[in-house]
Amino acid sequence: MQTSWIQFAPESASTVSGKVDALYFYLSGVTLFFTLLISGVIIFFVIKYRRRTPFEIPQPVAGSHRLEALWSVIPFLIAMSMFVWGAQIYFENSRPPKNANEIYVVGKQWMWKIQHSTGQREINELHVPAGRKIRLIMTSEDTIHDFFIPAFRIKADVLPGKYTTQWFEATKPGTYHLFCAEYCGMNHSGMIGSVVVMQPSDFDNWLSGNASQQSPAVAGQQLFQSLGCVSCHGANGEGGRGPTLAGLFGRKVFLTNGQTLVADEAYVRESIENPSAKVVNGFNPIMPTFQGQVTPEQLIQIMSFIKSLQVSGAQTPAATAPSPTVQAPGAKATPQPNRQ
Amino acid sequence: MKEFETFETPTAARVNYLNAEYGLKSWLLTKDHKRIALLYLGSISVFFFIGGLYALFIRLELLTPQGDLLSSTTYNKVFTQHGIIMIFFFLIPSIPATLGNFLVPMMIGAKDLAFPRINLLSWYIYLLGGIVTIWALLAGGVDTGWTFYAPYSTTFSNSYVVATGVGVFISGFSSILTGLNFIVTIHTMRAPGMTWFRLPLFIWSHYATSLIMILGTPVIAITILLLAFERISHVGIFDPANGGDPVLFQHLFWFYSHPAVYIMVLPAMGVTSELIANFSRKNVFGYKFVAFSSLAIAVFGFLVWGHHLFVASQSVYAGMIFSFLSFAVAIPSAIKVFNWTATLFKGSISYDTPMLYGLGFIGLFTVGGMTGLFLASLAVDVHVSDTYFVVAHFHYIMVGGTLLAYLGGLHYWWPKITGRMYPEGWGRFSALVVFVGFNLTFLPQFVAGYLGMPRRYHAYPPEFQVFNVLSTAGASVLGVGLIIPFVYLLWSMRYGKHAEANPWHLPGLEWRTSSPPPTENFFATPVVTWEAYEFAPPEEMQVIGKFREAGLEVTDAPIGGQP
Amino acid sequence: MSEHIVSLRVYVTIFLALMAGTALTVWAGLQDFPGQLNVIIAMTIAVVKATLVVLYFMHVRYSSRLIWVVFTSALFWLAILFTFTFSDYWTRGWFQI
């Protein structure tokens, strides 16, 4: 990465970086304008109205409501233009595209562990194809980190105990910096790496060249077996004593307490670590907690397995829709010893 | 009137607050707000030098890309301690506890603050907090960053987090007590005739600052306490293992710490208003707008804290609300900047040292504030958050803004505080050095930040070295520029020219008593019959003899002394 | 001195009202009201009790407007703290409501 010191922006290598730069240069322009305006006027006044005799007293100048209005409203309008522009780019980027490839990122002191959906693992390196949309699903094993790629103008904190995501579409092959941008302890400044953007064909070669590894979905399947999930959810997540898991992500889930939600990473994680917190309507809270038994990485693998499950034709809609026909022995009906 | 009425002590009985009593005990047990201000001035300067020493190490380490001077652990402690000391033990108390303490009663015509004992207590609390913190630093230091983010601080850090937290917690109470004292004083102790709109703007800005101190500081106190207990008990409410949310810590922390940045800048704005008006001998343009913008900043400043959480997994919608409000809160600042500029129009502007600092403040605050808008702009903040762009932004406001205003204020009121003049030539020279050094230090950091250099980095990719070399060079110039006033101010306390009661010939109440003032501030309770910044008409101003009649010592020197 | 002295009758009445409120809230806490009504009832009673203490025991009803402003400003700032923090959690999907 060649740099000369007249450079004012890092390389622009993603679909959003141009947009951010445009806004940045607009902001810089406005800043320059106001700084020059104010310092220019000050210098002008300071010279023009410098004190000439020791005891001169200038006439007081009355305030002006019109001027006050002027220099409140104009900056406000300019500020709003900045707000709308910035919020618009941000809002667009906050909604990941549907067809993105997913890559899993786990931060830990002080390295980045990355796994592609095809199974390749990398440490402190991320290989991605140019021109394809990539969505990162990130979590941390210890403290807060932050996955920052300056050339893509993206960054997001990576937190323990939950999943954050960000997405990008690289445009230009090359090697770019990857930084940890949230202070995380001793070797924070060493938690760096590189992002290698390749032509799609090169990337596919790279993938097949490293294909020996197990994909997270396969690893997840093994965990699904070994942890005994199969006993309730079936070998392919088709359901049984527990609800069907095929096609779970993005599906509306109805809970016993009358609430509904859309299943996402956070919900599935909670379902595994604290199953009785949100119980699916029509089921008993019999699922044991797996908190402490699965690492964040294994959780990701299980999720990836659940995502890979195909919805087979004959689904039991009763499992997810509130149906009056199913006799739902919900939480409230469970007999509990009375205290009084 | 039309020539400044004074409430001086008759020349025969020139006892002032400095020579009223002697001995260590008379200082350590004093209830005089002026002496307490000096106690604060001394201790704050010590902390500033400690913080500056840390800055020196930061800059030396960053001279080269490799982390070769300090180990990474040490470096992390150094910037953390730099931040903690500079923020909690220097900048937050700086102007309010020294200049504010000294001047709030004098400017409103009171004999003292409403609760003199609490005022003294606040200094002892500050000192205790400082000592606990220094002890923690000596015992092994702390490496969490000044923001103490959980869960790093609660679980992963191996440093003296609890002790430092306790130090900061304690010092918070000194800030609360100062704010409380100011609010009650300004409400109940104004001299007859001193209506709200006759108050100097310095008072308005301190009133606004005090609001933030009493409404915000308790929240950081409880937050740090919960954090400390979480660390001790190994579980808690910020801990994801218990279902807690680390981001809650960030919300609570910034609920105080964003408004706290206005604690740091509002008093500086008050000083600037005084400097600009008095050194151009003009009433402040749009007095009421400047006064109310202070209150607006204090109130709206509480609505924007989420702009520190744009990339911290805060929700998109909350991000947009906080971004919008951050832009909105910039408007009162803009109003101030424009009104100061307009105040200069058709003034009689002198180039005395305080004025140079005041003008410097306007320029650098504008740059710092405008770059705050970059950060408030969501898409840009995603890129520059936690980079050197942020570092440059806040140093522009805190060093270029507040520190400069603090120095300006110190020079301006130095004759009143000590009864001596500082050497004007040296003053102007060092103001210039500080200005140049400062810009050289922090301007390159904007560029480095946008290029992607993350903050809190002990070692960095070599392509950023250019900027860091410039920055370190600038810091050396800045350091020299700061040491000069330190030396000559100390020198002038003993050898400086004696100051008159009103060396700048200004109408403010604090100038209508002797320099240094008597313990009771005024020989008699003043009755205020004039507006703020009401200068005498030129004819009368020119008759030096009138000053003599009024009991003032007037030299024939031009105003402001000579270089 | 322009100080209002609250009569003994008022103090006793308020005290009895506070006691009644305490009894009521305990009783209500043991009933099974639908939805979030239990919370709403408990908090309403607490707010009423606190208001009585503030107005009469703490004499705010008879104090200057400044004291009113000071006190309500505390509640206002508390509201800021709650509203804006929850504006994040709400839209982050913490509460499914």
Next chain:
Amino acid sequence: MAEGLAIEHEVSHPALQHHFENMEQQREAGALGMWVFLVTEIMFFGGMFLAYTLYRTQYPAAFASASNHLDLTLGAVNTVVLILSSFTMALAVYSAQLGRRRNQIICLLATITLGLTFLGIKAVEYHDKYEDSLIPGRLIPGRPFNPEVQEHGTPYDKHKLHLLPGATVKNVEMFYWIYFAMTGMHAIHMIIGVGLLSVILFFAWRGRYGPEYHNPVEISGLYWHFVDIIWIFLFPLLYLLGRHLEHL
């Protein structure tokens, strides 16, 4: 020296501090000062109320389970004790305003006694929690948080934690953390209040306060009532919410 001069001091009360112009100003400043201080106290507790509200909304079942394990009777008795003490405090101010020294002393004594009663009962409750290993984390050496959980259907045992569906022990621990933080902080304020009132009692006994001057009594009263108000909120939040679920 110009004309706008000395406003002479009135014939001043011995308690008038030198920097105030008159007693009225001094009284106003004192009351305003205490109110401003109470504002900071509200914000101080506000942080904890925020955490409570957040996590209660998020983990209602765990919070209900944990709350049900608290002793409702002791909590209710303490509420009565504290309200009573607020009442006697109000009467102490009243007596001072009327210059009835004896009544004032009796009321102050009653307030202090009730305050100490509250703290005693609180200590009993804390001890119960200690016995049941409910002190969160590893705060108490040798007694980490480790409650026995009651199985469904087994006979009720008041030393065991009875988890409602959806509750986890981890989240229950969170409740207890908040419980100890809030009640502990409240108790510290009570202790400070008792200390303050003891000083007031001493001076009342010396006969310092009367209709002319009773600022300190009034101000300490404000503080005491404030502590009462905090408890008025803590009681339902910590002891009552979710209590009805117990019967299900």
